[in-house]
Amino acid sequence: xxxxxxxxxxxxxxxxxxxxxxxxxxxxxxxxxxxxxxxxxxxxxxxxxxxxxxxxxxxxxxxxxxxxxxxxxxxxxxxxxxxxxxxxxxxxxxxxxxxxxxxxxxxxxxxxxxxxxxxxxxxxxxxxxxxxxxxxxxxxxxxxxxxxxxxxxxxxxxxxxxxxxxxxxxxxxxxxxxxxxxxxxxxxxxxxxxxxxxxxxxxxxxxxxxxxxxxxxxxxxxxxxxxxxxxxxxxxxxxxxxxxxxxxxxxxxxxxxxxxxxxxxxxxxxxxxxxxxxxxxxxxxxxxxxxxxxxxxxxxxxxxxxxxxxxxxxxxxxxxxxxxxxxxxxxxxxxxxxxxxxxxxxxxxxxxxxxxxxxxxxxxxxxxxxxxxxxxxxxxxxxxxxxxxxxxxxxxxxxxxxxxxxxxxxxxxxxxxxxxxxxxxxxxxxxxxxxxxxxxxxxxxxxxxxxxxxxxxxxxxxxxxxxxxxxxxxxxxxxxxxxxxxxxxxxxxxxxxxxxxxxxxxxxxxxxxxxxxxxxxxxxxxxxxxxxxxxxxxxxxxxxxxxxxxxxxxxxxxxxxxxxxxxxxxxxxxxxxxxxxxxxxxxxx
Amino acid sequence: xxxxxxxxxxxxxxxxxxxxxxxxxxxxxxxxxxxxxxxxxxxxxxxxxxxxxxxxxxxxxxxxxxxxxxxxxxxxxxxxxxxxxxxxxxxxxxxxxxxxxxxxxxxxxxxxxxxxxxxxxxxxxxxxxxxxxxxxxxxxxxxxxxxxxxxxxxxxxxxxxxxxxxxxxxxxxxxxxxxxxxxxxxxxxxxxxxxxxxx
Amino acid sequence: xxxxxxxxxxxxxxxxxxxxxxxxxxxxxxxxxxxxxxxxxxxxxxxxxxxxxxxxxxxxxxxxxxxxxxxxxxxxxxxxxxxxxxxxxxxxxxxxxxxxxxxxxxxxxxxxxxxxxxxxxxx
Numbered sequence: 001x002x003x004x005x006x007x008x009x010x011x012x013x014x015x016x017x018x019x020x021x022x023x024x025x026x027x028x029x030x031x032x033x034x035x036x037x038x039x040x041x042x043x044x045x046x047x048x049x050x051x052x053x054x055x056x057x058x059x060x061x062x063x064x065x066x067x068x069x070x071x072x073x074x075x076x077x078x079x080x081x082x083x084x085x086x087x088x089x090x091x092x093x094x095x096x097x098x099x100x101x102x103x104x105x106x107x108x109x110x111x112x113x114x115x116x117x118x119x120x121x122x123x124x125x126x127x128x129x130x131x132x133x134x135x136x137x138x139x140x141x142x143x144x145x146x147x148x149x150x151x152x153x154x155x156x157x158x159x160x161x162x163x164x165x166x167x168x169x170x171x172x173x174x175x176x177x178x179x180x181x182x183x184x185x186x187x188x189x190x191x192x193x194x195x196x197x198x199x200x201x202x203x204x205x206x207x208x209x210x211x212x213x214x215x216x217x218x219x220x221x222x223x224x225x226x227x228x229x230x231x232x233x234x235x236x237x238x239x240x241x242x243x244x245x246x247x248x249x250x251x252x253x254x255x256x257x258x259x260x261x262x263x264x265x266x267x268x269x270x271x272x273x274x275x276x277x278x279x280x281x282x283x284x285x286x287x288x289x290x291x292x293x294x295x296x297x298x299x300x301x302x303x304x305x306x307x308x309x310x311x312x313x314x315x316x317x318x319x320x321x322x323x324x325x326x327x328x329x330x331x332x333x334x335x336x337x338x339x340x341x342x343x344x345x346x347x348x349x350x351x352x353x354x355x356x357x358x359x360x361x362x363x364x365x366x367x368x369x370x371x372x373x374x375x376x377x378x379x380x381x382x383x384x385x386x387x388x389x390x391x392x393x394x395x396x397x398x399x400x401x402x403x404x405x406x407x408x409x410x411x412x413x414x415x416x417x418x419x420x421x422x423x424x425x426x427x428x429x430x431x432x433x434x435x436x437x438x439x440x441x442x443x444x445x446x447x448x449x450x451x452x453x454x455x456x457x458x459x460x461x462x463x464x465x466x467x468x469x470x471x472x473x474x475x476x477x478x479x480x481x482x483x484x485x486x487x488x489x490x491x492x493x494x495x496x497x498x499x500x501x502x503x504x505x506x507x508x509x510x511x512x513x514x515x516x517x518x519x520x521x522x523x524x525x526x527x528x529x530x531x532x533x534x535x536x537x538x539x540x541x542x543x544x545x546x547x548x549x550x551x552x553x554x555x556x557x558x559x560x561x562x563x564x565x566x567x568x569x570x571x572x573x574x575x576x577x578x579x580x581x582x583x584x585x586x587x588x589x
Numbered sequence: 590x591x592x593x594x595x596x597x598x599x600x601x602x603x604x605x606x607x608x609x610x611x612x613x614x615x616x617x618x619x620x621x622x623x624x625x626x627x628x629x630x631x632x633x634x635x636x637x638x639x640x641x642x643x644x645x646x647x648x649x650x651x652x653x654x655x656x657x658x659x660x661x662x663x664x665x666x667x668x669x670x671x672x673x674x675x676x677x678x679x680x681x682x683x684x685x686x687x688x689x690x691x692x693x694x695x696x697x698x699x700x701x702x703x704x705x706x707x708x709x710x711x712x713x714x715x716x717x718x719x720x721x722x723x724x725x726x727x728x729x730x731x732x733x734x735x736x737x738x739x740x741x742x743x744x745x746x747x748x749x750x751x752x753x754x755x756x757x758x759x760x761x762x763x764x765x766x767x768x769x770x771x772x773x774x775x776x777x778x779x780x781x782x783x784x785x786x787x788x
Numbered sequence: 789x790x791x792x793x794x795x796x797x798x799x800x801x802x803x804x805x806x807x808x809x810x811x812x813x814x815x816x817x818x819x820x821x822x823x824x825x826x827x828x829x830x831x832x833x834x835x836x837x838x839x840x841x842x843x844x845x846x847x848x849x850x851x852x853x854x855x856x857x858x859x860x861x862x863x864x865x866x867x868x869x870x871x872x873x874x875x876x877x878x879x880x881x882x883x884x885x886x887x888x889x890x891x892x893x894x895x896x897x898x899x900x901x902x903x904x905x906x907x908x909x910x911x
Binding site for chain 3: 607611612629633670676772775
C-alpha cells in the first residue's frame with residue numbers, strides 16, 4: 001500500500017485506499033481518544049480552564065485568612081473538617097497547602113496547558129495550513145499524561161498529611177521532609193512528560209508541515225511565539241525532572257542530595273548521611289522555572305499580536321524586530337535563572353553576571369511591547385471584546401515588566417526579595433497579563449471553533465469587572481511588599497509592627513479577588529451558552545488575514561477543503577489601492 | 590486515523606531534507622541531553638561542595654563496568670549494522686544484528702544486576718552517602734533507558750516481517766530512529782563510566 | 789530517503805567499513821581510559837584526561853553511528869543550541885556555588901571556605 005507516502009495532492013486516493021473515509025468514529029474515538037489537534041486543543045482548554053478556576057478558588061480561600069486573620073470562614077469553614085479548619089479557621093499548615101497548590105495548579109495545570117496545549121494545539125496547525133500535528137497519536141498521549149498528572153495532583157489533597165505545602169517552589173530541606181511532596185513529585189513527572197511530548201510535536205509540525213508558500217518569515221507572530229516556547233519547554237523541563245527524581249530519592253530512598261549534614265528537625269539531628277546541597281535544588285528548579293515564566297508569557301504575546309493587528313486593520317509594526325526579539329528572549333531566558341537566588345549567599349561576581357543577563361533580557365520584552373503599542377498608531381480600532389482584553393494586556397504587562405527591574409538588580413532585591421512586592425510583580429505579568437490575553441484569545445477564536453460568536457454585552461461586562469478587579473488585587477501588593485511584609489505569611493503581616501499601616505490593603509486585595517471570582521461566572525455562562533445560542537458566523541467573522549480563517553467554522557477533520565497556498569505575509573491589512581481593508585495570506589490576487 | 594493525512598513520514602520534505610520522525614527523535618534526544626546533563630551538573634555540584642568524596646574505583650567494580658562498556662559499544666555497532674543491512678535489503682542479516690543488539694542489552698542489564706546486588710549485600714545503598722546515591726540514580730535511570738531501548742528494538746525485531754511486506758521504507762526509518770536512541774544510551778554510558786568508576 | 793545513506797550498495801559498504809573502524813577505535817580508547825586510571829594521576833589531571841577521551845569517543849559515536857557528520861542544518865542547529873545550554877547547566881551552578889559571600893562571623897565548619905581557603909582572597 002503506497003498510501004503512507006502520499007503527498008497532500010493525493011489525499012483522496014489515500015482516503016479511499018485505506019477505506020478510513022467510510023469509517024465513522026464512535027463517541028469514544030471522536031471525543032475521548034481523538035487524535036485530531038482541534039479536539040485535543042479543546043480538551044486541553046476546557047480542562048485547564050477548570051484548573052484555573054480551581055486554583056483561583058484556593059486563592060480566594062487564602063484571601064479570607066489574609067483579610068480577616070483568625071476569623072471563621074463562612075460556608076466553606078464548616079465543610080473542610082476539623083483537621084484543616086478547626087472552628088472554621090484555617091490552620092497555618094492548610095494555608096501553606098493552599099498556597100503551594102495554588103501556585104502549582106495555576107502554572108502547571110492552568111496557564112501552560114491552556115496557552116500551549118489549548119491555544120497552540122488548536123490554532124498552530126491551522127495557521128500554518130497543516131492538516132494536523134506531525135504526530136497525532138503522540139498529541140493525544142500528551143493530553144492524557146496531562147490529564148492523569150492533573151488528577152493525581154488533585155488527589156494529593158486526600159493524602160494523610162495533605163497536599164504539598166512547601167511552596168510551588170518546593171525548596172528543600174523543608175520539601176524533603178514535609179507532607180504531600182511525594183505526590184506532588186510523581187504528578188509533576190506526568191505533567192512534565194506531557195509538555196515534553198507536546199514540545200516535540202510543535203517543533204516538528206512547525207518545521208515540516210507548513211503549507212506551500214508558508215516560509216518562516218510569513219508566519220503569524222503567534223506561530224513564532226509557540227515555536228520559541230516549544231524550545232523552552234523541550235530544553236528547560238528535563239533539569240526540573242532531574243531535581244524531582246533527586247528529591248524523590250531523598251524522600252523515599254533516604255538519600256541526602258539536598259540535605260546538609262547536621263540538619264536539626266524538631267530538636268533532633270536528622271538521621272541521614274548528609275553532605276547534600278539545598279542550593280542544588282534551587283539551581284535545578286529555577287533553571288526550568290525561569291524559562292517557564294517565558295512559557296507563560298510568550299503564547300500570550302502571540303495572541304495579543306493576532307488580536308491587535310486584526311482589530312486595528314493595520315499590519316503589525318516592527319514584525320521583524322519582534323521576531324528577532326522573541327528568539328533572543330528565548331535564548332536569554334536560559335541564562336538568567338539565579339536572579340531568583342540572589343539572597344542565597346551568592347558572591348558579587350556571579351551575582352553581577354546574573355544581574356547583567358537579567359537587565360539584558362528586559363530589552364527584547366520592551367521591543368515587543370513597544371512594537372505592539374506602536375501598532376496601534378494610525379489604526380482603525382474596533383473595540384470588540386477580544387480587543388479590549390488585548391489592549392489592556394499592554395499596560396498590564398508593562399507594569400509587570402517594569403516592577404521586575406528592581407528585583408533583577410541585586411541591591412534593591414535585598415529589600416524586595418520574598419516580599420509581597422514579588423507577588424505583585426509576577427502576578428501582574430501572569431494574571432492581568434497572560435490570563436487576560438487568554439480571554440482575548442478565547443473570545444477571538446471561539447467563533448472558529450464553534451461557528452458562533454460569544455455575547456459582546458456579557459463579554460464587555462466580564463472585561464471591565466475583571467480588568468478593574470485585577471488591579472484591585474495586585475496593585476496594593478507593591479505597597480504591602482515595600483512596607484516589608486513577607487510572602488507566604490499565614491496572617492498577611494498582622495503580627496508585624498512595621499506592617500500595621502498597610503494591613504488594610506490586604507482587605508482591598510481580598511474584596512477585589514472575590515468580586516473578580518464572581519465576575520468569572522459571566523464568562524462561564526457566556527462560554528457555554530454561546531456554544532448553542534451565540535450569533536452564527538461564517539468562516540471569517542473578524543475579516544482576518546491568517547490561514548485559520550480560510551477553514552470552515554468549525555473546521556472538519558483535515559481542516560481545509562483544499563490545501564491553502566500562501567502568497568504573502570500574515571498581516572496585509574488596509575493594502576493600498578485594494579478593494580477591501582484586508583487581503584488574506586491565501587488569496588492569490 | 591489522521592496518520593494517513595500527514596506528509597513526510599517516509600519521504601523527506603524537500604527544503605529541510607528531513608522526515609518528521611528524524612527531527613522528532615533528535616528533539617527528544619536534545620531533551621535527554623538536558624536530562625543527563627542535569628544529572629552530571631548535580632554530580633559536579635555535589636562533589637565540589639562535599640567535604641569528602643570517595644574514589645569510584647575503591648568502591649565500584651571497574652572490571653565489570655569495563656566489560657559493560659565494551660558490551661554497550663558492541664551493541665551500538667550491531668545496531669547500526671542492523672540498519673545498514675536493512676538498507677541493503679538483507680532481512681536476515683538485519684534480524685541477526687538487531688537480535689545481537691537486544692542480546693547485548695540483556696548482558697548489560699545482567700552485569701548491572703550483579704553489580705547492584707553486590708552493593709546491596711555490602712549494605713551500600715542510596716542512603717549510605719551521596720556518592721552511592723548519585724551512582725544508583727544515574728546508573729539506574731540509564732538502565733531504565735536501556736530497558737526502554739530494548740523494548741523498542743525487540744518490537745522491531747518481531748514486527749519486522751509485517752513491515753517487510755507492507756512498508757520497508759517505514760521500517761528503515763523507524764529502525765534508524767530507534768538506533769539513534771540506542772546510540773545515545775551508549776553515549777551517556779561513555780561519560781558515566783569514567784566519571785563514576787574511575788575518578 | 790531520510791538521513792544521509794543512499795540505497796546504493798557501494799555507499800552502504802563504505803559506511804560499514806567506517807563503522808568497523810570506529811568500533812576498533814572505541815575499543816582502543818576504552819582500554820586507554822582504564823589504563824590511564826591506573827596511573828593514579830592527580831585529581832584535576834585525571835578528570836581532564838578522562839573527559840577528553842570520553843568526549844572523543846562520544847564524538848565518534850555521534851558523528852559516525854548517528855550520522856551527524858552528514859546531517860542536515862535543522863538538526864545541527866537544534867543540537868548546537870542544546871550543547872550551549874547544557875554547557876551553561878554544567879558550569880554555572882558549580883561556579884555559583886563556589887562564588888559565595890564569606891562572613892567572618894560564620895562558624896568555620898559551615899562555610900565551604902573551610903575547604904577552599906583560596907577563595908577568601910577573591911573578596
